[in-house]
Amino acid sequence: MPIGAVIEFTSITKKFGQVTAVNDLSFTVEPGRVTGFLGPNGAGKTTTLRMLLGLVAPTSGTATFGGLRYRDLPRPLHTVGAALEAASFHPGRTAAHHLGVYTIAAGIPRTRVAEVLHTVGLAEHASQRVGGYSLGMRQRLGLAYSLLGDPGVLVLDEPINGLDPEGIKWIRGFLSSMAAEGRTVLVSSHLLSEVQQSVDDVIIIAKGELVHSGPLSSLDTNIAPQVIVDSPDRDALIAALTEAGLPFTSGRTGLIVAVPDPGRVGHIAFAAGVELNALHRQKAGLEESFLALVEGGDSL
């Protein structure tokens, strides 16, 4: 069983001319867990992953696997499997030949080609030229490439893009099972909802800077909960809340009061003799927390 290595980014920075794409990013990714690497498009996710893989030279800082830079790994494809967003195939080459080229380069037994194509569900398209592949099939072929060396670390850039619902369901289960085997799994996405069912940890960046890292559940507490309240006589409710000095806004389903305790709102209504037909706490969803963090990046 391949053992996952710890991925460690240390103060990694990338400048393209005057533009700072990634700024002083430091975080670690642990084995045995699926880590979501999140941020809006243009946040610097792909650049960060390409620096990790030695494809882009960092302006400063390092990124390592168990202490070794990618280019210093003795057998890179056996240690790290990566699938990057860009479609990197010669359209005139078949899927089996495409993978075959890199088994030769990395000294991997040729039999792995059929195995990984089977794993990703492309076995029957193995001898088809990649030029005729759909986006979803290309994604699967990219994933097949990452699995060639049976690596302990998986680095996947937006692996869910272009997959059909069945494929999305499959890859979620796949990622979890890889992590359960003790591998390190780092998956980027611009949508938390895409990966939130399968990630254990999240790293969130915006405008090239780290805005949050921790277990998925840590996103829960980031936004103060609100209370939704409504009444058949909404004007009376508004008057009562104004009287009590509670800040609120009007929403589609009622008034949104910026306090965490529904009991307090209920008491105010009761004291003012206002009938209520809705009173509950609304916890902001993970997605809202995520968006708030990411937008907060604006002011950094």
Add this chain to the structure above:
Amino acid sequence: MNLILRPVAAEFSKILTTRMWWILALVLFGYITLLAGGLAALFGGLDSGAITPDAMNAGGGGADLTSLGSVPLLIYSFASSVGYVFPVLLGALATTGEFRHQTLTPTFLATPKRGRVLGAKTIALFVVGAALGVVGLAASVGVGALVLGGFGVDPLLADGETWALIGRTVLAMALWAVIGVGLGVLVPSQVASIVIVLAFTQFVEPLLRFAATFTEVTADIGKFLPGAASDALVGESFYALTSPGMAVLTSWQGGLVLLAYGLAATVGGYFISWKRDVT
């Protein structure tokens, strides 16, 4: 040893798993067959009297041909003197294709030491270029000798000089493929690379070589042009017909000049494009 052999084997696999190599080999064979077969028929016809110089209506051009001596070798040299554009193209496509199809990403992931990949590509293309040389010679020598023999002209196949020329032609074609690899890293844009290859080999260099013969100084520079160096290496060329007094390098000098072009382009390209960020 595996560190070099594996990337080289992978580069061979890259070439052989796409169609370009046999398309180019096929076109090369057809093109050289046409030229070598045609000239062999013309010379053979003149020599045997089947074609008279008058019939050519060319003011006695035939007489010049017969005075040139080793016409068979001239015909055989078409494999490289005309066919060299094919290994250059294959070499340039091998590198520019990696940029165009973004296959540098999986390539550098499998072999992160980039210089090693470029070295492997150079070695693989050297061998494939030599193979294209064999294909070109199959056309120029195979078909040429057959046609000459048909007219009763000695195709000089028992002559050691003929086989030496064949060997030097294979080497020249191999070196041209290396130059193609270098051009591809110098000019990673595939379209630009192809345009440069075609324009330079078919138009710019022939003109330069012709113009260079006008004065002694330019002739001394002109003999270092890659096409001139290649012809010097092979030892025979129909360019010698157009300007018999032209300065030429010796065979081994020509080979070294050609190798220098290939290595200079490759090393330059390594710094210009190969070492760059792959985004």
